[in-house]
């Protein structure tokens with residue numbers, strides 16, 4: 001039997017605006033970045049309290065308005081003319097110039113997803129908290145094998161925490177129906193307390209032993225309310241015990257732990273060291289980096305250069321990621337340095353033009369920095385992304401992080417502020 005798409009509570013209903021004059025330009029810019037710019041308008045009505053789109057103060061987002069059938073015809077025609085590249089997935093939704101939203105709230109989303117699969121030969125990655133139609137999503141997965149990479153944001157199946165964090169999300173019973181068919185590729189959910197992530201892992205595995213379990217904890221960012229921040233931090237504390245429970249349960253699903261840079265940096269410490277060595281820096285050279293990379297290099301390459309840990313002040317909260325540093329973050333941290341070495345990944349925002357995630361360009365930074373700026377070309381997004389994936393398995397986290405005394409030492413290294 002088909003599942004009804006849950007009715008969204010009144011205060012989460014959509015408000016549609018007229019199209020601004022240059023909205024097709026926004027659509028084209030997103031499509032050039034391999035995004036399928038279906039839109040429900042700015043600001044997601046689901047209002048999850050942990051949403052990384054809560055604070056937009058650091059970047060301009062444009063408003064293409066609600067996608068019409070005419071817009072969709074234009075989008076589909078534009079995408080069809082683009083070459084199909086092997087292993088390339090188009091992302092369902094623009095998120096570079098537009099705001100990230102749950103696009104399956106658009107009444108035509110399922111129909112247009114089907115159009116995309118039918119009229120192009122391209123693959124698609126979709127993200128949603130679950131507003132897909134069942135059984136249609138499962139039928140599409142069977143009809144177009146290996147074309148849909150469906151990442152379902154479960155977040156948590158714990159009744160109380162789900163209510164607190166995502167009061168307008170689909171019901172647990174609907175989510176179960178989404179999970180138990182072939183449509184979903186991976187399900188992401190997190191630790192918030194004892195017996196949260198571990199219980200969810202077992203529930204999801206029982207429903208679907210093939211779906212990739214993507215786990216970890218959520219990072220509090222600027223703009224989140226106190227309760228959400230508290231829950232995220234509580235989840236970080238219980239992550240090791242939760243991970244162990246899942247490891248011991250030996251579930252048949254592929255199991256990954258990602259999301260937190262401190263884990264990624266430690267598990268990839270040997271590669272970070274090797275990369276650092278190839279840079280051939282000298283003791284006096286000042287090198288910019290996020291806090292976790294600072295800890296790795298302070299442990300294993302002490303005094304080989306002047307390491308400058310830069311907090312992610314723009315994103316705020318507990319964020320700690322070199323790729324997501326902004327030039328403004330670096331400017332706040334500079335203190336009379338004559339030369340500064342900057343990882344290239346900071347200026348590789350998908351917007352292009354050598355700009356950071358907030359849109360500030362290298363040239364603009366150089367004007368303000370009043371020091372010589374050298375770019376470390378080898379520390380680029382391609383390398384960073386690859387590393388992020390390589391050791392992201394639950395088994396690596398359990399064996400080489402939880403069980404490794406060096407990880408405790410790594411966590412204890414003080415980061416100067």
Ligand code: SF4
Pocket residue numbers: 044045046047048050051052053100101102129
């Ligand atoms: S559904 Fe996604 S985009 Fe919408 S509020 Fe929740 S996390 Fe944010």
